[in-house]
Amino acid sequence: MNALHGQGWPQFGELALAFVLSALIGIEREIRQKSAGVRTYTLVGVAAALFMLVSKYGFDDVLRPQAIVVDPSRIAAQIVSGIGFIGGGVIFMRRDIVRGLTTAASVWLTAALGMACGAGMPLLAIATTIGHFVIMFGFPKIISRLRINRKNDTILRLVYEDGRGLLRTILLRCTQCRFTIEQVRVSSHLSNDEEPLTRDGSPVAPISHSATVTLFMRVRGKRPITHLVERLSEIDGVRMVETSEDEGPE
Incomplete structure (x- = not known):
């Protein structure tokens, strides 16, 4: 052989x-x-x-x-x-x-x-x-x-204390939680008839209009949005975080 x-x-x-x-x-x-x-x-x-x-x-x-x-x-x-x-x-x-x-x-x-x-x-x-x-x-x-992941878009509404540089911290926290920020709109005051609520629906402490900022964000991510809400709520100076499907960035 x-x-x-x-x-x-x-x-x-x-x-x-x-x-x-x-x-x-x-x-x-x-x-x-x-x-x-x-x-x-x-x-x-x-x-x-x-x-x-x-x-x-x-x-x-x-x-x-x-x-x-x-x-x-x-x-x-x-x-x-x-x-x-x-x-x-x-x-x-x-x-x-x-x-x-x-x-x-x-x-x-x-x-x-x-x-x-x-x-x-x-x-x-x-x-x-x-x-x-x-x-x-x-x-x-x-x-x-x-655009399979488009259904995961969520509108977040946050109220945080003004003058503390919290916007950068909020955006960084979203990135750390692996959420993409699609749109952002900032309002420096709340409307007079607006009563902010916590996640369970109960009223939060009164917020001074001149000392707070309302932030609307459209975010996208594969993880549950509740995870991001919890992490944002932990930031010192953030008064309220809620999700909304009717309001959003313009």
Whole structure:
């Protein structure tokens, strides 16, 4: 049996294809400054391809008809299981928000295209790479046009003490709570017939018109608006925070 069986130009070509395709995905992730970059993705893709080649050709010298049987699909299954360690390493939580899921999924996809290259399925590997770029670049544009998150817009009305520089603190608190501020309107006085209420509907202490500012904000976020209301209410000098669907910035 030829000692170089399974180590010819076709196999080198499959490794090279895995190298190029996985590097392309890694470059896209590197440009976006994700936790896993071009080196990680290239290593994952090439290693997966090599595992598949070893699975296909690495045991020919020990195979015996009707005596020793090797199932190449077992290597593929182990790659799928093992790549989970790398994927899990790029997932982390910041505050109560999970980060890195897309990066972990793309690492998993890179391993799959490397397996396809090693299994001698270049067309599937190329199609998978194209699909990756469609997902990463095309889907965000589609979602932004559909404005799926528009229903999460909320109008907030705040009354806070004037002359204490609280506007900057309020805006910063919204950003820290991962809410986007769409519009802002500030009024330096309350109308005479306006009686501010707390969140449970009970009247708050009388507010001096000359010493307070009314702020209307349109905010957008994926978290419950009650979380933002609670955080804004904790600011010293904020007299009242409420949500409104009828009033808002002009």
